[in-house]
Amino acid sequence: MQRTISRRDVCKYSALSLLGASASGWLPTIAARAGQSDTKKNRNCILLWMSGGPSQMETFDPKVGHENGGPTRSIETNVPGVRIGENLPMTAQVMDHLAVVRSMSTKEGDHSRATYFMHTGYLPQGPIRYPTVGSFLSKELSNEECDLPAFVSVNPFQAFSPAAYGPGFLGPAWSPLVVASQMTGEDAEAQQVSFEVSNLKRSGQVTQAQANARLQLLTSLEHDFLKNRPGGPGRSHVQSYQQAIRMMESGAVDAFSLDSEDDTLRDAYGRNPFGQGCLLARRLIETGVSFVEVNLSSADGAGGGARWDTHQDNFEAVSSLCGVLDPAYATLITDLEHRGMLDDTLVVWMGEFGRTPKINENTGRDHWPKSWSAVLAGAGVKGGQTYGSTSEDGTEVTNDPMTAQNLMATICKALNLDHDVTNYSNVGRPIPLSDHGSEPIQSLLS
Amino acid sequence: MLVNVRFSEDLVVRYVFLMTIVIMAGNGADGADPAHEAAVTIDRLFQAAWKRDQVTPAGRAEDAEYFRRLYLDLAGRIPAVSEVRDFLADDSDDKRSRAVTTLLDSPASVRHFTTSLRNAFIPQANSQPQFRALIPGFEAWLWQRISEGRPYDQIVHDIISTELNAGAGAALSATTSPDAFFVVRELKPENLAAGTARAFLGVRLDCAQCHDHPFDGWSQQQFWNMAAFYSGFSQPDDQDADNPLLTQPMTEKTDKRAISIPGTEDIVPAIYLTGLEPDWTDPSRTPRQMLADWIVDSQNAWFAKMAVNRLWAQFFGRGIVDPVDDVSDNNPASHPKVLDLLAQEFVTSGFDVKHIVKIITATNVYQLSGRQTHVSQDEPTHFARAALRGLTPEQFFDSVAEAVGYYQPYRSDNPFVVDMNSPRAQFLNLFRNNTESPLERETTILQALAMMNGTFINNATSIDDSQTLRAIAEFPAMGNDQKLETLFLSALGRRPAPEEQLRFGEYLSSGGATDDSKAALADVFWALLNSSEFLLNH
Known part of the structure; x- marks a missing residue:
């Protein structure tokens, strides 16, 4: 096939229509999916991920009066009879929106395997590359009008298990846009957290016509090279360029700029990367993004480290982490509520596992998958309740044990999704959103 | 022994052809080459496996395709224009193995x-x-x-x-x-x-x-x-x-x-x-x-196998056991005899990495083209065509630097001290990828944006700022065809195909989108640097 590209040709098209016009198939088009979007408004999800495994006993399942409980006291919440750890006073005031699952019970006590398990709902096994929760949920929830990727991940800490954060067999179209926070400002005191997406603007030296011509030249190169070189890296390359170009042409990226937000609200979230990340999550959901994951793994709120992994000095470490978590989490819930978004937005709080009830010789707590807590709030969730419980010493689930698979099924149901919906895996086997045999827990749902 | 009666005619022809080339290469400058012998055995093992699995391997890689891959795998960057020209012009039979030997001794x-x-x-x-x-x-x-x-x-x-x-x-x-x-x-x-x-x-x-x-x-x-x-x-x-x-x-x-x-x-x-x-x-x-x-004991079966398996992965994007650091009954080797043979060679050579590299690069398996000719080549465990694979962040930046003529300033007292504000450090950070296998390498949106709009690539494709581009654009003795060829050689390590020559030549001579032949040249260079052919190993 011979094609020549004239100046007249390239001026006719915008960059996007160029990509759309490429019928040659090297750009499996977003447009093809557009027809499938239905009129019903889809729900959205925000995952607050606590990398390292937060202590349930210092957060949502305090054990006051037992030696395993340590010095942590409990406080009242705005739901009579429900008490949580003293580290979360603001969260206690939104308890009426929360459903605290105190009976999470899993078997994975290794960071890598547990991170993979809780992010995908499946254990790493054989050649199947399971997609991360943000990928498979955003695939179901996404709406085609949004010019941003359906899945955005803020400050992820991926070192424990890189595969737990990827789209797996769903492919690069469902990869997260990973956004890292930056600190801007000369003065150390007055530093601001920002989330600018770099390089979104074309250089001023390049005209629109020239940019279109460049893309058309690129399209022809890609077509020739990739037509007989199938494989993931080539597909990913093309799709990322396609998404990047769509973002460049869209005003939706304004969502990343927090400057237009009220100062009081920004303060309430906490002027740190996690607090501002939660605010960003709300703005992204407003813009049409379907799934936002915000990671909290260090007391400065940034993505580095895994400070919830409190083998030493558990009480001090959890207290300082909660100093970041508490205002951000509580403000996110109230902010979503005030804007009428909470009914359509599910907020999930969890880590990969809990901590040992028994306090170790370093005043720390080690890995504990047997009995721990996770929290749901918002869309589809019946708030103001606890689900399941643990024994006085915290070592056993005493009723309503909750598996990772049932939690995943419950999350699907809360989002109005059928957890039995399957995707074809890379080995050609249909894989349901949550594993075979899992069931949503009805009493958690409204 | 070359011709197995049950081979399809097509396979036999290809097999004999490939074997002839190997034998010719082996009879080159240094006579009886121990690496060559091992390579022949490995190819025989792959032939048998392909036959068993009904796989039709891809054709042999052309010189330019092979040379670029060899540079990335061995020197960590794409070849310079002059290096490609010299290699393509060389018509001796053993030029591929000589290139390996030369590269193995290079600082890169x-x-x-x-x-x-x-x-x-x-x-x-x-x-x-x-x-x-x-x-x-x-x-x-x-x-x-x-x-x-x-x-x-x-x-x-x-x-x-x-x-x-x-x-x-x-x-x-x-x-x-x-x-x-x-x-x-x-x-x-x-x-x-x-x-x-x-x-x-x-x-x-x-x-x-x-x-x-x-x-x-x-x-x-x-x-x-x-x-x-x-x-x-x-x-x-x-x-x-x-x-x-x-x-x-x-x-x-x-x-x-x-x-x-x-x-x-x-x-x-x-x-x-x-x-x-x-x-x-x-x-x-x-x-x-x-x-x-x-x-490190030579009796320790794991040690040598692990090392040669990792080397294999460096040249193919995946190990014979893959992931390379997961040897277990649940994760069997795709070609166990090849692994055994390489491990044995490693031990007897006194754990000489260069010897193993010479073997691997001499195999026909390594010299296969990435161009698909049959669907059976798509299963990566068959090694039946060169896979598309991601570059490491270091390979990526050093290749970009080579293509655009960026001089990388090293500190003479310690070349390993990294200036965190240098373009290299910034690119390494952005292109540090999290997928475990290069065959599953994903380009992120942020990487795409940096390549399309970032300052570094923008300068490299600007007539005002790019030395390389200006040198090509303003070199009076070069016609459009030669300019185009030089750009293709810089970025892709190959000459443009005839239809590319036509298509891109037309764009250049029409003055491109801005009626400016120099800007049109910059547009072509931009497209080349953003192509998956440039940004991937294959």
Whole structure:
């Protein structure tokens, strides 16, 4: 096939229509999916991920009066009879929106395997590359009008298990846009957290016509090279360029700029990367993004480290982490509520596992998958309740044990999704959103 | 023996053709080449496997395709325009094997192997920012040994048995030493046991730390037997969780040969993974020396296999066992005999990495084209066509620099000190990818944006700022065809195909979108630098 590209040709098209016009198939088009979007408004999800495994006993399942409980006291919440750890006073005031699952019970006590398990709902096994929760949920929830990727991940800490954060067999179209926070400002005191997406603007030296011509030249190169070189890296390359170009042409990226937000609200979230990340999550959901994951793994709120992994000095470490978590989490819930978004937005709080009830010789707590807590709030969730419980010493689930698979099924149901919906895996086997045999827990749902 | 009656005619023709080429190559300058013999055997094993699995392999890679791949795999960057021109112009039969030999002795190759081994030995330095400061000291140490041609077993032995700069505190991290291997594992016996097994033996013991792992056949006891070799380290009293770089002085008791399993009363002695007990009759040998002796022993089947498997993966994007550091019954080798043969060659050559590289690059398997001719080539475990694979961040930036003519300023006193604000450091950060396999490499949106709009590429494709581009644009003796050819050679290491010549030539002569022939040239260069052909290995 011979094609020549004239100046007249390239001026006719915008960059996007160029990509759309490429019928040659090297750009499996977003447009093809557009027809499938239905009129019903889809729900959205925000995952607050606590990398390292937060202590349930210092957060949502305090054990006051037992030696395993340590010095942590409990406080009242705005739901009579429900008490949580003293580290979360603001969260206690939104308890009426929360459903605290105190009976999470899993078997994975290794960071890598547990991170993979809780992010995908499946254990790493054989050649199947399971997609991360943000990928498979955003695939179901996404709406085609949004010019941003359906899945955005803020400050992820991926070192424990890189595969737990990827789209797996769903492919690069469902990869997260990973956004890292930056600190801007000369003065150390007055530093601001920002989330600018770099390089979104074309250089001023390049005209629109020239940019279109460049893309058309690129399209022809890609077509020739990739037509007989199938494989993931080539597909990913093309799709990322396609998404990047769509973002460049869209005003939706304004969502990343927090400057237009009220100062009081920004303060309430906490002027740190996690607090501002939660605010960003709300703005992204407003813009049409379907799934936002915000990671909290260090007391400065940034993505580095895994400070919830409190083998030493558990009480001090959890207290300082909660100093970041508490205002951000509580403000996110109230902010979503005030804007009428909470009914359509599910907020999930969890880590990969809990901590040992028994306090170790370093005043720390080690890995504990047997009995721990996770929290749901918002869309589809019946708030103001606890689900399941643990024994006085915290070592056993005493009723309503909750598996990772049932939690995943419950999350699907809360989002109005059928957890039995399957995707074809890379080995050609249909894989349901949550594993075979899992069931949503009805009493958690409204 | 060449012709098997059950081969399809097509296969036989291809086989004879390929074998002829190999034999011709082998009869080149240096006569009977031991690497060549092994390569022929490997090709025979692959032929048999393809036949068994009804796979039709791809055709042989053309010179330009082969040369670019060889440069990326061996020198960590794409070839320069002049290097491609020379190679394409050379019509001798043994030019491919000569290119391998030349490259193996090049500084770029030493640098590339240094980076690869560093990634394998201290992967934490990539994934955890707090350990990045350890990279220069560790790389400088490795670089020195690789450039001196030290055998692989010696390098590994030196790492495990190194005398740590104990008591030096913060200085530990800044020295030219293998200490980083210990620092990234926080001097913890359990981390060091798991890291040693994984980096040097390809065995994942990690899961046996907390419980028996019957799945893989490792018991918790065996795990701690291994950890016991590293049990002599004192942990700093005042451990600062925020500062794992060990600013506190540490000591090591070299007579400690047992460790207690945490949470139990059990104290277990240092015993090798095979169950063999160390012979402690020489009291001057420390536990780490004893461990190092056993790890690199030629009788240790894991050690050589792991090393050659990782080398194989460097040239193909996946190991014969893949992931390379997961040797277990549940993860069988795709071509076990090939692995055995390479491991045997590695041992008999005295753990000579260059020998293995010569074998691998001499195989027809390595010299296959990436162009698909049959669907059976798509299964990566068949190695039936060159896979599309991602570049490492280092390969990526060094290739971009080569293509655009960017001079990389190194500090002469220590080339491993990285200026975090340099374009290289910024690109390494942005292109540090999180997928485990290069065959699953994903381009991120942020990477695409940096390539399309970022300052570095923008300058490289600007007539005002790019030396290379201006040199081509303003060179009076060059016609459009030659300019186009030079751009293709710079970025893709090949000449444009006839239809590309036509299409891009037309664009250039029409003045492009801006009626400016120089700007049109910049547009072409931009498209080339953003293409997957440029940004991937194939």
